[in-house]
Amino acid sequence: MSRFGLWGHHVPRNFLSDWLARPSLREACFGACAHRMALGGGSRARGSPGLGLRRGCAGVQPAAPRPLQYRYRCHHGPPHRAKRLLLSQLFQPLNLREVGLESKPDDLTCKSQRLMIQAGLIYPSSPGCYYYMPYTVRTMEKLVKVIDQEMQAIGGQKLNMPSLSSAELWRTSGRWDLMGKELFRLADRHSKEYCLGPTHEETIADLIASQANLSYKQLPLLLYQITRKFRDEPKPRFGLLRSREFYMKDMYTFDTCEEAARQTYSLVCEAYCNVFNSLGFRFVKVQADTGSIGGSMSHEFQLPAGIGEDRLMICSNCSFSANVETINPDQTDCPVCKGKLSESKGIEVGHTFYLGTKYSSVFNVSFHTAQNKPVLAEMGCYGLGITRILAASVEVLSTEDSIRWPTLIAPYQVCLIPPKKGSREEMGAVLMDNLYDSIVEAVPQIKGEAVLDDRTHLTIGKRLKDANRLGYPYVIIAGKKVFDNPPEFEVWNQNTGEIMFLTKEGSWNKS
Numbered sequence: 001m002s003r004f005g006l007w008g009h010h011v012p013r014n015f016l017s018d019w020l021a022r023p024s025l026r027e028a029c030f031g032a033c034a035h036r037m038a039l040g041g042g043s044r045a046r047g048s049p050g051l052g053l054r055r056g057c058a059g060v061q062p063a064a065p066r067p068l069q070y071r072y073r074c075h076h077g078p079p080h081r082a083k084r085l086l087l088s089q090l091f092q093p094l095n096l097r098e099v100g101l102e103s104k105p106d107d108l109t110c111k112s113q114r115l116m117i118q119a120g121l122i123y124p125s126s127p128g129c130y131y132y133m134p135y136t137v138r139t140m141e142k143l144v145k146v147i148d149q150e151m152q153a154i155g156g157q158k159l160n161m162p163s164l165s166s167a168e169l170w171r172t173s174g175r176w177d178l179m180g181k182e183l184f185r186l187a188d189r190h191s192k193e194y195c196l197g198p199t200h201e202e203t204i205a206d207l208i209a210s211q212a213n214l215s216y217k218q219l220p221l222l223l224y225q226i227t228r229k230f231r232d233e234p235k236p237r238f239g240l241l242r243s244r245e246f247y248m249k250d251m252y253t254f255d256t257c258e259e260a261a262r263q264t265y266s267l268v269c270e271a272y273c274n275v276f277n278s279l280g281f282r283f284v285k286v287q288a289d290t291g292s293i294g295g296s297m298s299h300e301f302q303l304p305a306g307i308g309e310d311r312l313m314i315c316s317n318c319s320f321s322a323n324v325e326t327i328n329p330d331q332t333d334c335p336v337c338k339g340k341l342s343e344s345k346g347i348e349v350g351h352t353f354y355l356g357t358k359y360s361s362v363f364n365v366s367f368h369t370a371q372n373k374p375v376l377a378e379m380g381c382y383g384l385g386i387t388r389i390l391a392a393s394v395e396v397l398s399t400e401d402s403i404r405w406p407t408l409i410a411p412y413q414v415c416l417i418p419p420k421k422g423s424r425e426e427m428g429a430v431l432m433d434n435l436y437d438s439i440v441e442a443v444p445q446i447k448g449e450a451v452l453d454d455r456t457h458l459t460i461g462k463r464l465k466d467a468n469r470l471g472y473p474y475v476i477i478a479g480k481k482v483f484d485n486p487p488e489f490e491v492w493n494q495n496t497g498e499i500m501f502l503t504k505e506g507s508w509n510k511s
């Protein structure tokens with residue numbers, strides 16, 4: 001967590017725990033609630049909580065000169081109050097396609113696809129193509145931030161290359177024919193041929209080759225983009241795991257010599273490990289085939305999962321693991337330590353290639369040495385499947401009916417559920433509004449991360465079920481104890497299944 005900074009760029013992974021551990025913040029969040037309770041706002045017998053708040057704020061002085069408490073207690077009509085995010089107004093069309101999909105059960109080929117469609121996170125348009133709904137885009141943007149941070153920490157610079165890639169470049173490398181039907185091909189009005197890029201070795205090599213005065217001093221050069229890619233899958237399936245339009249992070253590196261390029265290669269692999277570790281994934285890095293990309297060394301980053309399309313052999317004794325494609329499929333002993341190999345399926349989420357001069361020689365990507373001699377650059381290329389990582393995390397973390405996200409990239413961090421309209425606890429709704437505002441003020445990073453489920457015509461149980469299905473890391477409920485003095489809220493930690501009772505004084509686990 002410290003790598004991302006507690007209150008830094010990212011929402012802290014366990015912001016509520018952090019919050020609970022800081023009495024001053026807790027105090028701030030509950031100051032107003034308790035205050036209102038004292039004025040009778042919380043009791044139905046004594047009239048409207050709303051009125052209680054207004055009267056109270058106008059007249060009350062802080063009991064003790066504690067500045068934080070004072071600040072949160074006694075401002076009325078605060079100018080900076082964030083607008084509450086109301087669930088009823090979020091575009092998250094639940095059950096959009098359920099009816100349609102029931103008629104074609106074959107469409108739902110895996111858990112992540114089914115859960116994401118049912119939760120309104122993606123919506124199918126044509127085979128292998130999806131609308132990414134706002135919740136999904138939020139998650140994707142958070143993932144992009146995590147990746148940007150790791151890529152930039154090793155010197156990566158972000159750029160953006162055209163999706164339309166000229167056939168000429170692909171003919172130069174020989175891949176126009178080699179790629180076969182996987183390439184989406186098209187022609188412009190002048191009959192010039194293009195493809196929609198599935199990967200950009202040709203494009204970047206052409207770009208760097210055009211920099212006539214590239215100096216050894218500028219190397220290593222690490223350039224990457226996070227863009228939409230296209231592949232004409234013969235059989236798109238598994239939702240975002242194998243789609244025809246997808247987002248990928250692709251990095252291309254240029255070094256002065258093989259030794260330097262191998263160092264860069266390790267550096268990028270390490271950064272990939274950091275990305276997966278910060279998401280909390282169990283992953284393996286395996287030796288892999290170089291396929292149509294080419295080069296002399298390649299690794300895949302795989303999440304072990306039953307649905308995975310890759311077969312892996314993993315040594316139980318040492319860190320050796322390999323894609324079956326790279327070893328004798330009948331091999332049962334580890335070539336490193338002679339330990340036993342066991343088979344597992346995996347979802348490929350990252351792939352790295354050491355390319356050497358395969359592309360730089362064809363496109364003449366060269367730099368000038370200290371002696372001003374032109375020398376071919378050593379290249380590497382590195383992919384991370386952005387949309388595939390999203391689907392893979394749903395695949396490996398979720399239960400059969402509830403999505404679970406790595407907290408760092410969950411679409412929203414917390415959902416607050418006020419009481420049902422017309423219920424005995426109805427008046428607790430205003431306490432919940434207040435808790436919402438107070439949390440957002442006390443923990444500014446939560447601004448934009450907290451959703452208030454204002455569908456108060458539904459029971460708490462029904463809304464809790466929806467929240468559970470969507471996978472907010474935390475759900476806060478105003479249940480029966482919301483009128484206790486001090487008021488008590490239930491906090492559900494969705495990832496651990498833990499339920500806590502939360503008051504101004506602190507929190508404790510339900511036993």
Ligand SMILES: [Zn+2]
Pocket residue numbers: 315316317318319320334335336337338339
């Ligand atoms: Zn071994």
